[in-house]
Amino acid sequence: MPLRLHNTLTRAVEPVAPADADGVFRMYCCGPTVWGPAHIGNFRTFVIQDVLRRALEIELGGVKIRHARNITDVDDKTIRESIAAGKSLADFTAQWTEKFRADCAALNLLPPQVEPGAVVHLPDQIALIARLVDNGHAYRADDGSVYFKVSSFGKYGALSHLKLEELETQNDNSAGHLNQADEYSREHVADFALWKARKPEDGPNFWPSPWGEGRPGWHIECSAMIEKVFDGRTIDLHGGGVDLMFPHHENEIAQSCCAHAGDAGYAFARHWFHSAHLLVDGRKMSKSLGNMYTLADIAAKNFSATDLRFALISGHYRSPFNFTLHGLGAAKSAVQKLDKHLQALALRAAGEPGKAKELVARLKKSAPEALRWGRFAAAWEVLQDDLNVPGALGEIFKVEPKAATVEQATEDLEGLVKIAVGALGLDLPLPEEPLAVPAEIADLAQQRWEAKQARNFAKADELRQELSARGWKALDRKDGYDLARE
Numbered sequence: 211m212p213l214r215l216h217n218t219l220t221r222a223v224e225p226v227a228p229a230d231a232d233g234v235f236r237m238y239c240c241g242p243t244v245w246g247p248a249h250i251g252n253f254r255t256f257v258i259q260d261v262l263r264r265a266l267e268i269e270l271g272g273v274k275i276r277h278a279r280n281i282t283d284v285d286d287k288t289i290r291e292s293i294a295a296g297k298s299l300a301d302f303t304a305q306w307t308e309k310f311r312a313d314c315a316a317l318n319l320l321p322p323q324v325e326p327g328a329v330v331h332l333p334d335q336i337a338l339i340a341r342l343v344d345n346g347h348a349y350r351a352d353d354g355s356v357y358f359k360v361s362s363f364g365k366y367g368a369l370s371h372l373k374l375e376e377l378e379t380q381n382d383n384s385a386g387h388l389n390q391a392d393e394y395s396r397e398h399v400a401d402f403a404l405w406k407a408r409k410p411e412d413g414p415n416f417w418p419s420p421w422g423e424g425r426p427g428w429h430i431e432c433s434a435m436i437e438k439v440f441d442g443r444t445i446d447l448h449g450g451g452v453d454l455m456f457p458h459h460e461n462e463i464a465q466s467c468c469a470h471a472g473d474a475g476y477a478f479a480r481h482w483f484h485s486a487h488l489l490v491d492g493r494k495m496s497k498s499l500g501n502m503y504t505l506a507d508i509a510a511k512n513f514s515a516t517d518l519r520f521a522l523i524s525g526h527y528r529s530p531f532n533f534t535l536h537g538l539g540a541a542k543s544a545v546q547k548l549d550k551h552l553q554a555l556a557l558r559a560a561g562e563p564g565k566a567k568e569l570v571a572r573l574k575k576s577a578p579e580a581l582r583w584g585r586f587a588a589a590w591e592v593l594q595d596d597l598n599v600p601g602a603l604g605e606i607f608k609v610e611p612k613a614a615t616v617e618q619a620t621e622d623l624e625g626l627v628k629i630a631v632g633a634l635g636l637d638l639p640l641p642e643e644p645l646a647v648p649a650e651i652a653d654l655a656q657q658r659w660e661a662k663q664a665r666n667f668a669k670a671d672e673l674r675q676e677l678s679a680r681g682w683k684a685l686d687r688k689d690g691y692d693l694a695r696e
């Protein structure tokens with residue numbers, strides 16, 4: 211069965227596959243606005259998109275995916291905050307872009323092949339706006355702003371299933387911030403800004419255009435970058451958090467389709483992938499409620515990025531996810547359990563601890579098609595059904611860590627690496643290197659074990675103290691013991 215996903219456009223779960231003859235799957239995800247550290251809500255969306263990318267790589271092969279995610283480095287917030295910080299917009303956004311990338315790496319997100327920035331692509335945005343003005347889908351207002359004429363696009367609202375007359379004024383059209391442009395200069399309240407005329411509060415952040423100095427609206431960025439990065443082709447999948455469906459994605463569709471008005475076969479994106487929000491203790495995450503967490507806040511509470519990643523993917527992507535520290539604790543335990551599972555299989559498959567580490571490292575680097583599923587095939591099947599991560603995790607934990615034979619353990623280990631590390635991106639640590647135990651310590655430990663078996667507890671205790679004096683301890687099992695450093 212192929213990978214199937216819910217498509218917001220059709221409201222149906224459909225197979226996803228590349229449509230173009232070259233077999234390349236073209237996906238675009240709206241990226242972060244770089245005005246501060248991204249919060250774990252943003253990362254829920256990005257981590258889910260990463261699981262999708264990984265699942266597609268397993269399904270289609272890594273070389274066939276072209277994944278782009280933009281960096282919004284000019285908008286109301288970046289401009290306002292850079293001025294408040296006394297930095298140039300470029301320096302300010304570069305600093306937060308770097309932080310975003312470091313957080314993504316910690317969360318084991320595969321970097322997109324293309325990461326276009328909005329400022330660098332300003333000429334592409336201006337060119338796209340010019341096309342829309344030329345073909346009558348956009349107009350210049352008296353103040354020099356340019357608006358998209360929503361009534362000129364008959365299919366407006368198809369994605370969010372809204373009708374034009376139901377639309378409220380699109381004030382909220384700049385990444386959640388009010389569009390300060392003059393309300394009265396628009397022909398219709400639903401029309402949104404493609405180009406925003408320069409205002410005093412923009413400071414030095416304005417650029418020349420055929421309509422006067424100013425800066426781009428938020429929505430046009432994504433349309434222009436998609437046009438550029440994917441050579442004007444229809445893309446296979448477009449993703450973002452559910453809040454972006456309206457108006458952002460609706461506006462992207464309108465802009466791009468109208469720019470391609472003469473091209474009857476053109477569609478903007480075939481599949482729309484929206485993920486639901488993260489809530490904290492049942493409430494919206496916000497700075498003012500004091501419940502906004504960044505990766506640094508999570509690390510300060512002694513949780514690893516893998517613990518967080520596990521928590522963020524553990525709920526279905528189409529349901530809101532309620533984040534709690536208690537839940538994060540449960541995620542940590544689950545990661546430990548998974549890790550033990552991996553170690554047990556690796557030990558059985560490799561025969562000895564020294565080789566287990568090597569084996570797991572090799573499997574982690576292997577191409578997915580080189581790995582078998584073993585007893586984890588069911589987990590993959592569940593994941594393929596609308597990226598059901600909680601279901602897949604349930605299947606993973608159903609598999610007993612004990613394997614009957616070395617061959618079974620090897621196949622299972624491949625399957626576990628493929629599903630947990632490969633598809634879910636959980637960076638499980640490699641099996642521990644065995645401790646190098648000096649011969650005399652091994653000898654003392656053996657004598658102690660034998661004394662204990664002979665019920666000579668006084669001697670066993672003496673030997674325990676001797677071991678302890680040399681910095682070692684024996685951890686007894688039912689049928690033997692392990693040595694550890696004290």
Ligand code: AMP
Nearest residue numbers: 241242243251252254255450451487488
């Ligand atoms: P932004 O940096 O605000 O442009 O948002 C980046 C991404 O994070 C977008 O795809 C948003 O939809 C998503 N996002 C914002 N808040 C949340 C949240 N609380 N939970 C999940 N995703 C979110």
Ligand code: ZN
Nearest residue numbers: 240241432458
């Ligand atoms: Zn976008």
